[in-house]
Amino acid sequence: MNQNIWVLMTGDSVALATTLILAALGALFTERTGVLNLGVEGVLLTAAISSFIAADSSGSVWVGLIVGSLAGALLAGIHAILAVVLRANQIVSGLALVIFGTGLANYLGKPYEGKTISVKLTDMTFGPLTDIPLLGPILFEQDIITYVALAAAVFSSLYLFRTRPGLEVRATGDDPATVDAQGLMVSTIRIRYTLFGGLLMGLGGSWLMLAESAAWHQAATTNGVGWIALALVVFASWRPIRLVLGAVLFGFTLQLPYTLQAENITFIPQAFLQMVPYVATLISLIALSRPGSTNALGAPKSLGVPFVRDER
Amino acid sequence: MRAPFRLQFEQRTETPRRLGVLVPLISVLAALFAGALFLLATGHSVGDTYSNMLSDGFFSSTGITDTLGLSTVLICTGIAAAFAFQMNLYNIGGEGQLYVGMIGATWFGLFFGENLPSFIMIPLVLIGGALCGAAWIAIPAWVRARLGTSEIVTTLLLTYVAASLVNHFIYRSGSYFRAPNSMFPQGRQVPDSAMLSPIGDTKMYPTFFVIVLLSLALHWVVRRTEFGYRIQVISDSPRAACYAGISARRTTVQVMLISGGLAGLGGATLIVGSFQRLDPGIVTLGYGYAGIVIAALARNNMAAVVVSGILFAGLRSGGDKLQISTDTPIHIGVMLQGAILLFALGGEAFRRYKIRIVRTPAVGSEVTA
Structure with missing residues (x-):
């Protein structure tokens, strides 16, 4: 293989990883407070079409990114109300969000089917740095949101493990009763980070639309990235830095079929290449599992369990 | 920084019976109301959309039979989901098991069909589809039971793999299925x-009656047999089940295999029914995902799945016909499905708790309370 294809493959992996990092970080914050939001796929789709419509009608990618992120937070807000306030079954609520979000996105996207967007998020260049062979195009020729996503992961790690509010987040997910006894409002913290998580997912979905796809293809726009993001959080044992590594790895498998096809390498049937990311995720999930306890992975201890204070 | 009021939840010791009917009913109405607001906001006629959906879905002779026809596969994926959900096993990959059930049913049909008579072939194709659906969930079932790997993610990931398989079998030239x-x-x-x-x-198709009978039979299995009792004990209290010598591991695998088999059976009913061939269009229809909503709305009650399955089939079939009758995007049907489930989930809280809005006492008095 020549050098170009390697640049293409790794560069695209880093780029594709952006959505994964943002969506998975969103899920990570949500889950760290003990709320399981399985609705990522629906949130991504709704955010994607919202950003499409906003960017296309305003002519600005930034408006698109903001509107898309807010749409993500809004949808996550539904989950927050059901899961935190009304103590509904979080799994079913998340699934309902996927169905609702997919329907909503397809409904809103109907007039835009097959149309390409008029504006696009462009790659940044860093002059001489970009010209470095091999490394330059991989590291210094991405768009701004990719760098934002990487920075967000680093900051998230510092925030969660080095600050007081971060400690509160982790404590809420592990032991809400103690947090409550400390006089903090468990439900407020959970709602806040579910919304924040939705905002990050929304940014990820908008980026997917504005930088990667540029056209609305209904559910194929995300093609299961939301589910891979959820698996990625488990894969990363709820740690932001590991999450970035995993995202680049999964990003690599996601772009593989397209790059190989573009390079006319066709001895492996396309369908099997398309399976690679899902099978790879599946195998890594199984490999990380241990018999007996799921806590070996580092899952927040009250994940998916509504907090009920003993009320007098 | 405290809100001036908060919600107080009081667990109901006994749920009034009228709430069991009222809550789902109000959920559906509330979802339709939210949908109406949404239609208005996006500039579509509420009256036209809903009246067309209702008449094409339920209140015309072709409408209701189309609905019952479509409900066959939806009831199947509904009981598939409900059967696993009731043991807190969230098989949400019914969609993929349905695809593989279709592939399997088609294979049995093509391979044996020329030589065997119909009264053997129909059961063979149905059972073949169910077996393939069960096979598709075997790995998630086994790793869930052995290693505790979340079946939610694994079953879902395999759906994408199954979709690629369907495409492969149709788009590859010279494929047996093409x-x-x-x-x-x-x-x-x-x-x-x-x-x-x-x-x-x-x-x-006659399969409708078979599937309805199967749902009722499963309802009986869950309520009246030792196997059903085991499932109840494990889902209520895994520890008690362990003390009673019930193998949660084995039951987990059994329940998941049955769940996958039911979804596969759903795929097979399409082959002996309206599809008659492996059709890659299936991957856009979302029949398997709809099963999750149907099960949740029926609160995992096998008999109630029949009702919620027919309700959803009507919404779906009425929604799909909107393309012909109005300019409203057909996706309003799927949106309403999601909305109904969201409202039903919210309504669940009112069934389980008495919810009261109480004023938060002034800061300070709370500490001494």
């Missing part, structure tokens, strides 16, 4: 012996 000598990639029709004819002039 119609030979056809310009367009499309599936090869199964022989006549592996097909049922619709009832009269409708789109209903």
